[in-house]
Amino acid sequence: MLELLHIENIAVIEEADIRFCPGFNALTGETGAGKSIVIDAMGAVLGGRTSRDLIRTGAEKAFVSADFSGVAADLAGLADTGTAPDENGHLLLQREIGADGKNLCRANGRPITVAQLRRVGEELLNIHGQHDGAQLLDEERHGAYLDRFGRTEEPLCAYRTAYDAMAELLERMKALQMNEAEKARRVDSLKFQISELERAELVPGEEEELTQRRNLLRNGEKYLSALSGADYCLNGGEDSGGALAAIRDAEEALAGIRTLGDDLAELYQRLETACCEVYDLAETVRDKRAEFDFSPAELDAVEGRCDLLYRLKKKYGATVEEMLEYLGRCREELDAIETADDTLARLERMLVKAKEAVMMAGRELTKARKTAASVLEQRIQKELRDLDMNKVRFAIEFSEKAPAPDGCDTIRFLMSANVGEDLRPIAKIASGGELARIMLALKNVLAEQEAVGTLVFDEVDTGVSGRAAQKVAEKLAQVSRHKQVLCVTHLPQLAAMADTHFSVEKGERKGRTFTQVVQLDRQRRKAELARITGGTKVTDALLQSAGELLDEAEAYRRGL
Template sequence: MLLNLHVKNFAIIDEVDVTFKDNLNILTGETGAGKSIIIGSINVALGGKIAKDIIRKGAEYALVELLFQIEDKHILEILNEMDIPAEDGQIIISRKIMNGKSISKINGQSVTAGVLKDIAGLLIDIHGQHEHQSLLYKEKHLDIIDRFAKSYIGDIKKHLESEYKEYINLRNKLNELKIDEDKRLREISFLEYEINEIKNAGLKIGEDEILAAEYKKLSNAKTIAEGLNNVYDWMSYQITDSAGDHIGRTVKQLSKLMEYDDSLSGLYNQIMDIETLVNDFNRDLSEYTSDMNNHEEDLSVTEQRLDLINHLKSKYGSNITDILKYCEQSEKKLSQYKNYEETMAALTRQLEKQENTIKDLSDKLSFIRKEKAKELSAKIKEALIDLNFLDVHFEMIFKPTGHYSANGFDDAEFLISTNPGEEIKPLSRVASGGELSRIMLAIKSVLADKDEIETLIFDEIDVGVSGRTAQKVSEKLSMIAGSHQVLCITHLPQIAAMADSHYIIEKTSDGITTKTSIRNLKENESIDEIARILGGAIITDTVLQSAKEMKQLAKTTKKY
């Protein structure tokens, strides 16, 4: 459930902070007050598109924060698997927009747009002003039946998606191997050449790094030798004032002085240890420099080996592991080309077997869809009757697409007839704008019983609706709100009267800047707002009394 919305510097909103409640939250206000901007800010926070001028004039950034309270254990488990733990069942989603860029965070942790949309899909379902138009596209219809039948087909769809992926891999592999005899022989010759070139190199994993270090040393051998000769001179006993010379003198001096003071033996032993270390150092240094004598020959060998490895890298992979992997794959391909008939026959059998698996899963998926479509159609028809479609027929038809996909082979479409004696036809050929909004509401009300999503938002679901139909729409929204949190923007008094929590969105201006604000109305203020919607500019006692009666009637209608 959406507990709190905080918006700052967003379009004409300076700063808004609003707490939403359970059941039906109604948002009303004058035309142009910014009602849709409020819903738009929620959309943006959940990963929606950002308009260029979305940051309030004069501000450096825009910010939207949403606080959700999650009760569903399944959703909490999913969030935990995504490494987004919800402390006390709460998560905060924020999006900060700066100069065309944005940063999205969940509980303070930055997330990608993909992760944000995945999580948003678990928490909230937003029905925008134009979403009902999506009912005109058949692709949406199949999505709707799949949502309705999710608990029955979820595992089948996952299995089918996995098997279809394997089917495509096999088909691509088979197509890649389909070549004429001349080309096959050329491929065999080419693969043999590449395999021999790699194998003859006798590559060892990690040797390029060792050779690179060796090359670095040998190519700087002259500099190293000159430097070490200087070090040897400084440490040896052969040059006056060298470290060895001074240590030797120190040994002799202490040896004589011990004749006069036995306590100097400790210092004498220490200098003897130092002399031993210096002798060991000089010996090791001499051996190292003698090994550098053949550096030009070693450099040539190392350079040639590195050139060979780098040549292979340019052809087969960025490192030795990749080169050896390429060789292994080439050997498999060579074996397939050399045993072409057997390989093609085996792959063809595999492909046929995989196609049968996909067919079985698609058949099973299609059967369940058709069965659940009957149930869904009946429920939608019932909901449509509730929404004042008095003589309506509604059904879903299925046709095969003629090919398999990761989603089976079904092409589904909703058909409807809204008038007596009228032939049942596709939605796109029958329904008006107002009818489409009610049909979408009917579908949403049916899906609400199946959905785990706790919060539903309807932005002007009342398009093209009035009179008795408006009352029916308000009752349907109230019914959905019995098991979900619903946020609804409306211009209709019948819907506003049904509010469990009523919010007014207002726009004010000081002549320089314009601000949008939102506040929760008390009972008497809600009645005044309903009266404003009913009566317009002039609110008479009669209008006010009608508003009170509508509010009272709404209370008796609710079933929670």
């Protein structure tokens, strides 16, 4: 149950705390006072789509929080957020909307994503908007309503698994099917690319080695000059000794006194170590100088190989490894084209079995849907009688269609508004008031199937008046005995039937428009009902009539 809705800087509402009660809660007010803004705030805190335009002019951010009680610990989607209701079963949802478009959402103080907030919100509260009745005009939604009522998840999942397997086979067959001219062109193109890459005899990692060798060859004279200079310094020449000879002389000079003290022994040892190291360096430099063989022909060959790799990379991949992967794909595609006829024949045999599986799963899904449709027709018919639509007949029509992701059935809701008239599609004959009541009936039936504890109805009275309005009010009162109901309304019958009545009032202060939400006592309820009934001129007769309406509603609620 939604206990407290806190709103800050949402449109014309600067700040408001609305403490909802169990049972039937009604919100009334002048057109434009901000009733729908309260509904928008509920949608926002439940993860609905929002716009920065929702933020009050001059404010940097908007904030909404909703405190729910009686929340089950195993509520769907809640485990993904890493949070849980407190020990009293309370769950606090919060959403902050910034002017920069950023959102900050929390569940019991723990940050969560908007998607997680939406998933949890769907299990706590259901909003029936004033335009939802028009959804009944979209026949593509009728199957979804039936599946939702019939809980056909299992057969629908089995069907979609079979359908997806069939669709994958069809895609594979489509990829293999091409005319002969197109096939010949593709084969020629693949063979040319394969031949060009195979002639290159690509080797993984060779590009890096070639680059290093090319740099070395391009700087051959400099390389030899440096090595020669280092060799002369280390090994010396015909006329002088090098560093190695000098270190050896120093080592021999200290050899005779190394036993005279620990420090001299250590010094001699260091010279000995240095001599070994310099000797290794001298040999390495000499070997590198001897093994380097500069050849202009080799440089030309390396340059040519680098140029070839550069040209191939522009066509087949950024690296040698990528070009080799592309070569592998070309070989696979060529092989697939050349063996396409055999592959197609094999896939066609598989497709026959896949289609049989789809049709079998489709029949099971249709069977489950027809069973659910029979029950839903009876339930909707009963709800419509309760809503003063005794002469209306409601039926669900099935017709076959080619397999599609949603099944093999075309499902349509039909109705007959008058005795003796044939059943026809709702979109063609239902009036606005009939649509509203049929949608209300459908929502009520679906709500009984779900664990959602709070139902919100935003102006479900559109197109409804008189006796029909009284029936709608009674139906909402009945629903409120096992679900919390929040209803935005313009009808006195609905407002009078509520257990708790709020007035949404708009005013001005310091040149700014402000909206506040006030809970009404009986005296103010009478005045509000009189205003709804008679407009701006509230007479004693209207007040008396409003009091009688409240008495009758209270008597009806006591009888539930």
